[in-house]
Amino acid sequence: MDLAYSPEEEEFRARLREWLAKALPTLPPKPSPDDWPGRRAYDLGWQRMLHDAGYAGLHWPVDAGGQGATPTRQLIFLEETENAGAPYVGANFVGLLHAGPTIAAEGTPGQRARWLPPVLRGEEVWCQGFSEPDAGSDLAALRTRACRDGDDYVVTGSKIWTSHAEVADWCELLVRTDPDAPKHRGITWLALPMDAPGITVRPLRTLAGSAEFAEVFLDEVRVPVANRVGDENDGWRVTMVTLSFERGTAFVGEVVACRRVLGELARTARENGRWDDPVLRRRLGRLNAEFRALWRLTQWNVSEAEASGGVPGVGGSVFKLRYSHARQELYDAAADVLGPDCLDLDREWTLDRLSSLSYTIAAGTSQIQRNIVAERILGLPKGR
């Protein structure tokens, strides 16, 4: 049991740090949050820089064009890029972290050759069409229909919570191909070209006031059968295979960022006098314990993943439950530090506090996560 990095890992860290110090000053100015084409160009530009420096697809298998890096190197990469203030994965998220790995694992050689290199090179953006208005936590209840017509599927339905839909080239789409089969067994995975006729994208304004998501309406959209990854009606399994690419590193950057914010909170509290309140001070002390533990839990999960050859341990749901709650606590504490200024939308922490509200909902609500922990880890019976 140790927390030391090997000489090779330290060298990887040093080289990365050196590159970041040179690369980051050459980045163009950050686009405004509402400038979607600008955000796309910025995020793809960053991905291109990573690609040219040999850091693209760090966690992807080598035969898919990735670096096949160990979970520990991923951890170091995410830690260092966050500490250096590098751009987030942004518009590349679905391509790099979900659709890409799915195609790498389940696609044909032709599909891999067509779709993977543009993701790594920062040329194409993917979005995700999974959730529907009536299929949220119960994702497998999705109803968007795909009917075979010659060499095409004809797709009709609607998707929701689709980030970057306005600027995406492709959408990884889950559709129902067999309405009579049990719900998990009638689903198919398709790559939907976002310029196909019949697609309408409508921005969805969040409670933070910004349009971070979109609804996507599909009206008899034709998708070539060749765009199907995996077999017809096998899409649920195809999708779940990819979820196993998550090797305990999903929130590394965020935990690093939260620890930095906590330090900033303490500094601000000392400047504005709130630090003299022992209740507030100890609350921040508790949060320090919390985020230190979450960092250790991340290192634990990564070590477990590494030992098991990249197969994720049971730690993911445990981590997500604790982290999403801690993040909300952090920004509630920020409001306590700011006092009346916590109502000022021009304060960075005000918007962060609002966006933190999504953490116990997105990617599996805390309630669903508790069911997963109870049933899959603790072995409690499913409800009936």
Next chain:
Amino acid sequence: MRFRLTEDQRALRDGVRGLLTRRFDREALWAAVAAPGLDRVLWRELGAAGFFALRLPEADGGVGLGLPEAVLAFEEAGRVLLPGPLVATHLAAGAVPGAATGETVVAAVDGGLVEWLAEADVVRGEAAGAVPLRSVDPLTPLHRVAAVGSPDSVAVLLTAAEQLGTATRACELAVQHARTREQFGQPIGAFQAVKHLCAEMLVRAETARAAVYAAAVTTDPVDIAAARLLADEAAVHGTRDCLQVHGGMGFTWESEVHLHLKRAWVRSQRGSANTESEEILAADLAG
């Protein structure tokens, strides 16, 4: 980075668990409740197994292992509610003759209290004028003293390890009960309200585990303060929830749940106050 148990550490943990399962099973636990007093034979067996001399250098007759191994052993002790001044005697190994082998029982002043004062051969700290309490925990006799004692960081961490063992055990007991106890025609563990209590117990225990193990590796006082806060929370909150899952049976004397809760309460009084741990962690942010 290999932040996981090594093969040797797993073997050590399993060895301690095996010893404690053999020598301090449920029957022994209830016998101890019925007839309070320290089992000196067991104490010497623990000494012979290296429980107290675990961190003592081999040159001094110890096992020569480190804090991570001690944490694993104390976690196991916490799981089974092993009674006695374990932390005080472990810390006295090498300093008090006979402590390492379990020949001498050593108690210590900690947090205004002394555990097992009357049974101890040696008491470390200023225990003059100690007044016995009617202890809430039937397995931990207590004396109240004026002196607070200066909290030793290793003692704080080993206590956190015991709390971690309790948190883990409480979760197991709750799950066992929830799987077998039926109401409304199904195991109560099939109800989400019960399921979610159990899931949160595991989340708190596993978060505390990461903090406790990391503190054992780094021995950083800030890490130890974090480990202490999270382990106390996991143990006290976890045993409370375990009691809740057990329903009315959890409120009875014959259920062992209350023994875990009471011990968690006793341990959370050790060391300095929780607020001091919070201040250590706050000061770290201000640095």
